[in-house]
Amino acid sequence: MDSGISVTAVTTPALFTGPPEAPAQVVRVRICRDRPAGPPHVTVHGADHTRAPWTLDSPRLNRFALSEPLARPGRALGAGEIVLPDAGTPDGLRELVTALGRHGVTATPTRPAGPRWGDLAADSSLPDFRIALGGPAANAFTAAVPAAADPAYAQAVREHARVWFPARAPLRALWSPGCDLTGVRDLPVLVHTGSPAELARAVGAAGRLEAAGQPAEVAAREAPYVQRTVGILVRGTPGFAVDTAGRLRSTLMRSCTGRPSEERMAPPRCTAPDGSSFRLQHWTHVFEHALVAGEGGWRELDLPHRGREFNKPLTAVTGAPAPGPQPGARSLLGVEPPDRVLVESVKRAGAGGLEGGPDGGLAVRLRETHGRAVEPEVRAFGRAAGPTAEADLLDRPRGAFGAGIRGAATTTLLLPTPSGMPLREGEREPQQPVFSRYWLRNTGTAPLGNAPYTLTCDGIPCTATVTLASHGGAGGPVALEVRAPDGWHTSWTRRAVDLAPGGHERIPLSVVPAPGAGPGEHLVRILATTPAGCPRTCCR
Missing domain, CATH: 2.60.40 (Immunoglobulin-like)
Known part of the structure; x- marks a missing residue:
């Protein structure tokens, strides 16, 4: 791009009438007044969201960086798919996923014949390597990988329990908008025929994924990995993304106005002072960034501490010196090792x-x-x-x-050190949280439960069944209320249910739309108020 030109916005025109396979975009630029005369030259990089709608831009607290969570010879690893054997769950899988997670590597187990990770038509993220557990006789994916590679790799699998297979091309050439990288040679694959617990111990001890008896081709197709870290410390919780060229991108403001984000399920409706939804973030925001870089990975640069110190600096209070038995300089609270x-x-x-x-x-x-x-x-x-x-x-x-x-x-x-913090009456919040087993076995709160109460509604829009269930020791009277749009009629609007601990109740519900109601989504809310005063809402 010419010097003296800055891009202020890139949008898709609402009234565009051209062919859908080549959508137009409007690029707004600012041209400095003292720029030399001549036609401007602007090159726009990045993915067109009309062709690749699934883009991963996540909020980031304290810092984000281009670094090395885990490594194999000549390459950094950050997100891996673990392809399980055709049947059964191997012992030690939990230990392996935990060991990878402790090093900052996202790991997702899949099946050879089931849904896979690596297709942007179904997901918003991509793995950069795979682990195939089990030998060719137990895992169809393991059998397919050597069949698509040089015969030397099949011999290496027979002789060693752990072998790396290179991808068909460098990662930078394969990661592209809308790509499908679920093929057997689309990403580097570590075939491990031994126990997952054994691999977990190796990861925990060395912090690397290495293999023995490796053919020379494994590292030849990859760009050499430079053991350096470039990071950005942040204040203000912006969004971030890193592209395949290694560019660190920061998004300052993002908000969602579509359903269900704009709908507040549990009354009363709460808003910002101007009446807008909290999701629109109509208040003052302050963002600050700092660039850090150095040799080694994020651990060597101590990014967790540096990010915390930048985002939440220590608040110092000065006072007049006074005589006393304590020294003038001391640590009130510390922990070793500090890094x-x-x-x-x-x-x-x-x-x-x-x-x-x-x-x-x-x-x-x-x-x-x-x-x-x-x-x-x-x-x-x-x-x-x-x-x-x-x-x-x-x-x-x-x-x-x-x-x-x-x-x-x-x-x-x-x-046992006295806190010096007196407990004062009246500080207890009137509404106390109801603790639930939200993350137990990663099932969430609905519809299977693991929360004190679960409220579901199944059926076609005109005839449905409301199911109210209690979990664990929860139970007692629960008040149900149906809230339909104006002009709509329901077979009942209020119902009291006395649930036994661990019990459930099914209640039929009929809904009659308002005359002239048009097609589209119409929310019918079912509100349950529990003995703890905690409302739960289900919408249809």
């Missing part, structure tokens, strides 16, 4: 910080940042803290702390 453990929060011990014991101790939440186990030492007021207890997320003691922190894990320690 491996991050102090997430410090508060009065007790359930949610609301109810403390008679000693008024401190609850300190620590997080390991490098993905490797560590034994931290907490120091309070310049000396090692006394005997500490480990606690759960509600600050309930679980026993003495002495086993250290696992890689990428978070733990809460209870220190």
Whole structure:
């Protein structure tokens, strides 16, 4: 692009009438007044969202970077698909996924004949490598990989338990808008015929995915990996994306105005002061960025701590010096090693910080940042803290702390040091949270449950069945209310149900649309108010 020209916006015209296979875009540019005369030259890079609508732009807290979560010879690894055997779940799969996650690698298990990861027609992200578990007799994908490669690789699989197969082309040439990379040679594949737990131990010990007896071709097709890190520290939680050329992109403002984001399911409706939805973010935003770079990976640059310090700098309060027994300079609270453990929060011990014991101790939440186990030492007021207890997320003691922190894990320690934070009456919120097993087995809260209550509605728009279920020890009277659009009629609008713990109730519901209602989506809300006062909403 010419110097003196900056792009201010790239949009698709609403009244475009050209062919859909070649949609037009409007590029708005700003031309400096002192630019030399002559026609402007603008080259637009990036994907056309009308051809590739699924783009991954995620919010980022503290920092984002181009770095090395995990490595294999000559290449960095960041996201992997684990192709399981044709039948059964191999022992040690959980340990393998956990070991990869601790090093910052996203791992998704799939089946050879089932839905796969790597097709942008069905997903918004791509893996950059694969792991095939099991030999050719147990895994159809494992059998297909050597069949599509040089015969030397098939011999290597017979002689070694772990072999890398190169991709058919470099990753930068394969990652493109709308691509489908589910083929056997589309990405580098690590064939592992041994136990997944064995591979997990190797990852945890070395931080690398290596193989023995590797043919020379495996690294020849890849661009040489330079062990350097380029990162951006952020303040203000922007969005981010990294393209195949290594460009770090930051999106300052994004909002969603389509359903269901613009609909508030549980009344009353809450808005910003100007009456707009919170999702439109009509308030003042401040964004700040800082560029960091250096040799090695993100651990060597200590990006977790540097990002936290940039985003949440220490607030210093100055005061007049006064005589006293304490030294003029000391550490009130510290943790060793400082480059491996991050102090997430410090508060009065007790359930949610609301109810403390008679000693008024401190609850300190620590997080390991490098993905490797560590034994931290907490120091309070310049000396090692006394005997500490480990606690759960509600600050309930679980026993003495002495086993250290696992890689990428978070733990809460209870220190006997007086907190100096008095508990004052009236600070308890009138509406307390209802704790649920939301993430248990990754099933979510509906429709299978694992929350205190589940409310579902199934059926065609005119005839449906409302199902109310309680889970665990939840139970008691639940008030149901149906809210239909103006002019619509339902067979009932209010219903009281007395649920036994672990019980459920099915209630038929008929809906009659309003005369002249047009085609499209019309929301019929079903609101359930539980004994805890926590409303749950289902929409049809």
